[in-house]
Amino acid sequence: MTAMTAFSVATDAPLNSAEELETQLRHIGATRYHSLHPFHKLLHGGKLDKGQVQAWALNRYYYQSSIPIKDAVVLSRFRDRNIRLEWRHRIEDHDGNFDTEGGIERWIKLTEGLGLDTDYVESAEGILPATRFAVDAYVHFVRDRSPLEAIASSLTELFAPNLHEERISGMLKHYDFINPNVMTYFQRRLEQAPRDANFALAYVKDHARTPEQRALVCNALIFKTNVLWVQLDALYHAYVEGNVPPGAFVPEAK
Numbered sequence: 001m002t003a004m005t006a007f008s009v010a011t012d013a014p015l016n017s018a019e020e021l022e023t024q025l026r027h028i029g030a031t032r033y034h035s036l037h038p039f040h041k042l043l044h045g046g047k048l049d050k051g052q053v054q055a056w057a058l059n060r061y062y063y064q065s066s067i068p069i070k071d072a073v074v075l076s077r078f079r080d081r082n083i084r085l086e087w088r089h090r091i092e093d094h095d096g097n098f099d100t101e102g103g104i105e106r107w108i109k110l111t112e113g114l115g116l117d118t119d120y121v122e123s124a125e126g127i128l129p130a131t132r133f134a135v136d137a138y139v140h141f142v143r144d145r146s147p148l149e150a151i152a153s154s155l156t157e158l159f160a161p162n163l164h165e166e167r168i169s170g171m172l173k174h175y176d177f178i179n180p181n182v183m184t185y186f187q188r189r190l191e192q193a194p195r196d197a198n199f200a201l202a203y204v205k206d207h208a209r210t211p212e213q214r215a216l217v218c219n220a221l222i223f224k225t226n227v228l229w230v231q232l233d234a235l236y237h238a239y240v241e242g243n244v245p246p247g248a249f250v251p252e253a254k
């Protein structure tokens with residue numbers, strides 16, 4: 001399949017080196033990452049009520065619980081055992097192991113702390129249609145595109161730690177229903193994400209050897225920033241502007 005033009009970067013500026021590629025990737029993050037989204041400004045600034053924070057955590061659970069599925073698909077794209085060895089800890093980071101807690105369980109601590117029923121959260125019954133479409137599109141992307149693009153699509157994680165820092169301090173400061181115990185998910189990601197992002201960045205710098213391949217890498221990152229952005233657009237439309245789609249979670253009356 002060829003690159004989709006909807007996500008194209010400027011084609012008049014071919015990227016001629018790994019350094020130019022990195023500069024362009026960082027520019028994409030600085031201008032398109034969902035840290036810039038108005039919903040995040042409200043979330044971190046203490047401007048949402050508990051029901052709106054519940055809606056965010058409930059929808060994000062679908063993203064979180066799909067990440068190890070996505071990573072299992074990425075892993076399946078590689079014949080190279082070394083890449084599989086490197087990549088597979090991501091699955092364990094989220095799923096945990098029989099005797100160790102993983103990110104999904106930590107996310108459930110957050111939704112439980114917010115008063116949501118765990119069976120309801122895990123069922124994904126109340127999520128927004130756009131959440132499902134966007135997250136599923138990410139899983140399909142890593143299945144359908146080249147292994148290089150599959151790895152490149154994880155590069156939003158380069159920009160996640162700053163956002164997580166802002167989220168931890170902002171939410172602890174502003175919401176009386178948030179405490180450090182329910183924020184351990186983000187605390188843990190501060191250590192995990194940089195390792196993952198640095199590996200993925202080094203990989204694409206090394207393996208994208210032509211301007212065309214570098215453009216594919218950039219477009220994969222743009223695609224992923226859109227996956228993240230559109231989920232917040234949908235949350236904003238439903239829970240800030242009050243247009244909750246049929247069947248989606250409805251917060252209890254305040």
Ligand SMILES: O=C(O)c1cc(C(=O)O)c2c(n1)C(=O)C(=O)c1cc(C(=O)O)[nH]c1-2
Binds near residue numbers: 189
């Ligand atoms: O809270 C966030 O804003 C955020 C963003 C992202 C991201 O940039 O994709 C991830 C995460 N969190 C995260 O917790 C996580 O485990 C994760 C895995 C991935 C990935 O693409 O493989 N992104 C992200």
